Amino acid sequence: MAANEFTIEDLTRILREGSGTAEGAPSVSAAGDTEFADLGYDSLALLETSGRIEREYGISLDEVALAEAITPRALVDLVNDHLATADSAA
């Protein structure tokens, strides 16, 4: 699992499964640099999303770094950093 790359499509799916898609908002995969708040996702949606990523990928995301990942692309990069660390540790 850890060898997999986490893509923006994975994030889109997990966001939708856990919190739905906001009406009229641009698609997450087409708006990688738009802030989550502008995509209709509040802090609770991001808490739900990070929880789902952690249990699906078997990682533990750093809370401070998570709070700073306010766009889809930043969150994807953060997850991939954790996956790479987990990979090299293994």
Added chain:
Amino acid sequence: MTAIVNQQAAVLPSRPAAEPVVVTGLGVAAPTGIGSASHWAATRSGVTGIGRITRFDPTRYPARLAGQIAGFDPAKHLPERLLPQTDRMTQLALMAADEALADAAVRPDELPSYSMGVVTASSSGGFEFGQNELRNLWSRGGKYVSAYQSFAWFYAVNSGQISIRHGMRGPSGVIVSDQAGGLDAVAQARRQIRKGTALVVSGGMDASICSWGWAAQLASGRLSTCDDPRRAYLPFDAAAAGQVSGEGGALLIMESLEHARARGAEVYGEIAGYASTFDPAPDSNGEPRLRQAAELALADAGVSPGEVDVVFADAAALPELDREEARVIREVFGPRGVPVTAPKTMTGRLNSGAAALDLATAFLALRHGAIPPTTNVRPAAEYDLDLVTTARPGPLRSALVLARGYGGFNSAMLIRTMHSETE
């Protein structure tokens, strides 16, 4: 919170100079129908919404009947973002709030957000959501519990979600007093309007027909174990032997008469009188206080018993409680002195949604000029009530709604049409 409400009702029963507070919109989700039109059509015709539970397998439970809402697809009524974060009761409440606002021709985005509030009643909170997340916790671990559990179960969540969805930032809250809650919430909404809030969404919506919710409801010891929907819930019948529970309720749009007229709204009628009382402790030998609630509500409205056209009864369907309610109605109105009905015989008792639905049904009865029936009941002679068992057409100007909550809550609300002021 409830103690404060009771004191206010007892100390300040009458404010005759106050601006009338009126209802201009109704939203209904009930076993008798989704939407006030279908609910009224079924209710007037005596069509029951009670049947064997289908939302979970009730085979091994002692009570197996409930009033359930059929054919509700939340995805048809709500944005996708709201679906994973809401319990069924909240989904029903959001749908009913939409209907009520449309019925009142209110566009919340055209009104100042701090001029609108939301006050609902709650009884159990989002039980089914909580059940599913507890199952996740125990079977899969804490990481699998939804972040939305933090509020989806909560008593105030219906008020909160309606407030967020429609940008209503004025005075808001929740009242928890079991079956009396529907009236207590509407009374609190009336207070807020008298203090200056332009418009309040109020009422109650409950839905906890899931195995965990059912276990909690069974604990009251009041649920009927009968399997025949026509025989299970028989208030004021010599064969009364328990209650049927149900899901649903109603939401009302309330505003001052002045505000309603200024925007040209059609008015269902006025919340003219209200009172709540609390029973003495069971070991104190004191009498129950439903009668005081009824009398104080009439005094608050400034009407005499002879001016009341119909009573919507609490209708407990437990002999001791039926006897008590029948005694109160006889003492206030005289033997067979007022038509009495219990349309909840078609829905079961909806907890915090029950009295809110009775209010909505009563407003529909005033508008359509017919008392809806109490179904399946053969009135016991000893109660000496004029129980309406087939729909009774005729002009109606006022109705008294009685509600009792488990644990000693009594509330009464007098509603009436505004015809005398407008004609």
